[in-house]
Amino acid sequence: MRPLDPRLLRHASAARRFLAAGAVIGVAHTVVVICGAWLLTRCIVLAVDGRGLTAVSPVIGLLAAAVVARSVLTWLQDLAAARAASEVKRQLRARALDALAAGGPARIAGRHSAHVTTVLTGGLDALDTYFSRYLPQLLLTAIATPLLVAVILWNDPASGVTVILALPLIPVFMVLVGWRTQAAQQEQWLALQRLASGFLDVIGGLATLKIYGREHRQPARLRAITEEYQGRTMGVLRVSFLSGFVLELAASLSVALVAVSIGLRLVDGQLPFATGLFVLLLAPEAFLPLRQVGAQFHAAADGIAAADEVFALLAPAPAPAVAHSRPGVRGNESEGRAEAGVRFEGVRFEGVVVRARVTSEPVTAHVRPGELSVIAGPSGAGKTTLLRALAGFVPFDGRISRNGMPVGQDDTRGWLAWAGQRPQLFSGTVASNVTLGAASVDLPLLQRALALAGIPSIDPARTVGGSASGLSGGQAQRVAVARACYRALANGCDVVALDEPTSALDDEAEAALLRGLRALAQAGRAVIVVSHRPAVLAAADAVVHVGETAARALEAARA
Missing domain, CATH: 1.20.1560.10 (ABC transporter type 1, transmembrane domain)
Known part of the structure; x- marks a missing residue:
C-alpha cells in the first residue's frame, strides 16, 4: 500500500x-x-x-x-x-x-x-x-x-x-x-x-x-x-x-x-x-x-x-468464461426465483471444466425437473467441484445454463437451494439453523422441511452449539439438508443441490431422506445429489458420471 x-x-x-x-x-x-x-x-x-x-x-x-x-x-x-x-x-x-x-x-x-x-x-x-x-x-x-x-x-x-x-x-x-x-x-x-x-x-x-x-x-x-x-x-x-x-x-x-x-x-x-x-x-x-x-x-x-x-x-474475482453464450443475453438474467409463467426446463452442463482442477474432464449433462439426478464417479474426480461451479463458488470454463440462459459466477442464484458436504451449523437452535437467512419463521414450513430431511421428530427449539455440537453427525447432516429444503419451499427454488447428504446416515435414515428428496423432485424441481452410495444410485432417475474416462485409463494402466 x-x-x-x-x-x-x-x-x-x-x-x-x-x-x-x-x-x-x-x-x-x-x-x-x-x-x-x-x-x-x-x-x-x-x-x-x-x-x-x-x-x-x-x-x-x-x-x-x-x-x-x-x-x-x-x-x-x-x-x-x-x-x-x-x-x-x-x-x-x-x-x-x-x-x-x-x-x-x-x-x-x-x-x-x-x-x-x-x-x-x-x-x-x-x-x-x-x-x-x-x-x-x-x-x-x-x-x-x-x-x-x-x-x-x-x-x-x-x-x-x-x-x-x-x-x-x-x-x-x-x-x-x-x-x-x-x-x-x-x-x-x-x-x-x-x-x-x-x-x-x-x-x-x-x-x-x-x-x-x-x-x-x-x-x-x-x-x-x-x-x-x-x-x-x-x-x-x-x-x-x-x-x-x-x-x-x-x-x-x-x-x-x-x-x-x-x-x-x-x-x-x-x-x-x-x-x-x-x-x-x-x-x-x-x-x-x-x-x-x-x-x-x-x-x-x-x-x-x-x-x-x-x-x-x-478485488474483483476473475470472471468465468461462459462459452457459446447467446448474443445479447446477460448471465444475470437467470437470477432470482422461477419466472412467473415460465416453465422450468432444467439445468444443462455443456463442456464444463473447473479451472482450479487440472485433471477435471469436461462434463456435459442435462438435469431435468421432476427427477432425482445423482452425480457419481471415483473419489477426486470432481463431483463436489462440479456442484461448487453450479453454486458459483469456483470459476469454470464451458457453459452452465438454466432454461437456456447462461448462469454466470456472479449471479445471485435465488433459484438454487444448496447444502455442502460438511454441515455448516451455527450456535443457536435447530429452527434458527434451518431458517437461516429468512426474514421470518414459517413454523408449518419448518416442520415440512424437517420431515423432508427425514428428522420430523427433532425439536426445533433444541440448542445447537458451534460446529454442530449437541447433534450427532447424521442429525447435523440432515439439519443442513432441511435448511436447503426450507429455502426451496420458502423461495420457490427450482434447483436443489446436495453434496453427500447421506454419508453419515444408516440405511433407515437414508431411505427416509431419499423419500423426502423424491417428494421435492415430484413437485417439479431438479434435485441434484452428489453421492457414491448404492442406495442413492438405485433411487436416481438419472446418473451423471464424472471422471469415468480417467478412472478407466488408470485401471487399464494398472492392468
Missing part, C-alpha cells in the same frame, strides 16, 4: 471526508503556526528594545491565543482521525464481509481462515495508528511544509534556498529506512499469521492429536512460532528506533545549517534581528511534518499491510 492508497478512498467514504476535514484543519494549523512564530518574534524584539510590559502585554495575549488555537486544532485533528479510523474500519469490514458472502468459498481460495480472521479483526485495528499518527502528518507535509517554505523564502531568500536544498535529504532517508521497515514489518505480519493459523489448527485437530499421542509436541511448536513473532516484533522496534534517530539527525543538521547562516549574517549586520529570529522559529516547523511522517511510518505499517489484505479480498 502506498502512503495514501487510492483504493482506500474508493472503498471507504469516511477516508475522503477525513482528508477534506484534515486539509481544512491543516491550513488553519499552518496559519496559526506562522502567526505564533511572528507574535513570539514581536515579543522578543519588543523586550530587547526595552519596551515595557504595557507595550508587550497585547502581543503576549495574542500569542497565548495562538497557542490555545494550535492546541484546539491539534485536538480537532485527533478527534477527526479517531472517528475516521473507526468509520473506515467499519466500512472496510462490511465491504470485505459482503465480498466474502457474494464470492463464496472462491473468494478465500488459497487463504487460511485464520489469516482472514486476523486481517478483519486485529489487523484492521492497526488502522487506528495510521489515521491518528501517520495520515495527519502526511497531510501537514503536503500543506504546511510548502506554505512554511514559501514564508521563509519570502522573508529570507538565503534561508529559504537552504531549507529547499536540505528538505530532500529527509525523503531520501525515509525511502531507505522505509524499505527496511517494510521488510521487517512484512516478516512480522507473516509470523503473526503463522501463529494464528497454527493455534487454530491445533485447537481444531486436538482430538486427533490426543488420540495419536501427539498433543505434547504442540506446545513446543506454538512456543517456537511465538518466539519467532516476538523476535520479529523486536526487529521492527529496533528498525523503528534507528529510523527515528536517522530522521531526527537529518532534520537537526538541516536546521543547524539555517541557524549558522542566520547567525553569521546577524553578526555582519546583513540581516535584521526580527527577520532572522522569525525565520529561525519557522525552520524547525518546516521540517517537523516530514520528520514525523518518517517516524510514524513504522507505527502505521501493520495497518497498511492489513488494508492491503482487505483490498485483495475486495
Whole structure:
C-alpha cells in the first residue's frame, strides 16, 4: 500500500471526508503556526528594545491565543482521525464481509481462515495508528511544509534556498529506512499469521492429536512460532528506533545549517534581528511534518499491510468464461426465483471444466425437473467441484445454463437451494439453523422441511452449539439438508443441490431422506445429489458420471 492508497478512498467514504476535514484543519494549523512564530518574534524584539510590559502585554495575549488555537486544532485533528479510523474500519469490514458472502468459498481460495480472521479483526485495528499518527502528518507535509517554505523564502531568500536544498535529504532517508521497515514489518505480519493459523489448527485437530499421542509436541511448536513473532516484533522496534534517530539527525543538521547562516549574517549586520529570529522559529516547523511522517511510518505499517489484505479480498474475482453464450443475453438474467409463467426446463452442463482442477474432464449433462439426478464417479474426480461451479463458488470454463440462459459466477442464484458436504451449523437452535437467512419463521414450513430431511421428530427449539455440537453427525447432516429444503419451499427454488447428504446416515435414515428428496423432485424441481452410495444410485432417475474416462485409463494402466 502506498502512503495514501487510492483504493482506500474508493472503498471507504469516511477516508475522503477525513482528508477534506484534515486539509481544512491543516491550513488553519499552518496559519496559526506562522502567526505564533511572528507574535513570539514581536515579543522578543519588543523586550530587547526595552519596551515595557504595557507595550508587550497585547502581543503576549495574542500569542497565548495562538497557542490555545494550535492546541484546539491539534485536538480537532485527533478527534477527526479517531472517528475516521473507526468509520473506515467499519466500512472496510462490511465491504470485505459482503465480498466474502457474494464470492463464496472462491473468494478465500488459497487463504487460511485464520489469516482472514486476523486481517478483519486485529489487523484492521492497526488502522487506528495510521489515521491518528501517520495520515495527519502526511497531510501537514503536503500543506504546511510548502506554505512554511514559501514564508521563509519570502522573508529570507538565503534561508529559504537552504531549507529547499536540505528538505530532500529527509525523503531520501525515509525511502531507505522505509524499505527496511517494510521488510521487517512484512516478516512480522507473516509470523503473526503463522501463529494464528497454527493455534487454530491445533485447537481444531486436538482430538486427533490426543488420540495419536501427539498433543505434547504442540506446545513446543506454538512456543517456537511465538518466539519467532516476538523476535520479529523486536526487529521492527529496533528498525523503528534507528529510523527515528536517522530522521531526527537529518532534520537537526538541516536546521543547524539555517541557524549558522542566520547567525553569521546577524553578526555582519546583513540581516535584521526580527527577520532572522522569525525565520529561525519557522525552520524547525518546516521540517517537523516530514520528520514525523518518517517516524510514524513504522507505527502505521501493520495497518497498511492489513488494508492491503482487505483490498485483495475486495478485488474483483476473475470472471468465468461462459462459452457459446447467446448474443445479447446477460448471465444475470437467470437470477432470482422461477419466472412467473415460465416453465422450468432444467439445468444443462455443456463442456464444463473447473479451472482450479487440472485433471477435471469436461462434463456435459442435462438435469431435468421432476427427477432425482445423482452425480457419481471415483473419489477426486470432481463431483463436489462440479456442484461448487453450479453454486458459483469456483470459476469454470464451458457453459452452465438454466432454461437456456447462461448462469454466470456472479449471479445471485435465488433459484438454487444448496447444502455442502460438511454441515455448516451455527450456535443457536435447530429452527434458527434451518431458517437461516429468512426474514421470518414459517413454523408449518419448518416442520415440512424437517420431515423432508427425514428428522420430523427433532425439536426445533433444541440448542445447537458451534460446529454442530449437541447433534450427532447424521442429525447435523440432515439439519443442513432441511435448511436447503426450507429455502426451496420458502423461495420457490427450482434447483436443489446436495453434496453427500447421506454419508453419515444408516440405511433407515437414508431411505427416509431419499423419500423426502423424491417428494421435492415430484413437485417439479431438479434435485441434484452428489453421492457414491448404492442406495442413492438405485433411487436416481438419472446418473451423471464424472471422471469415468480417467478412472478407466488408470485401471487399464494398472492392468
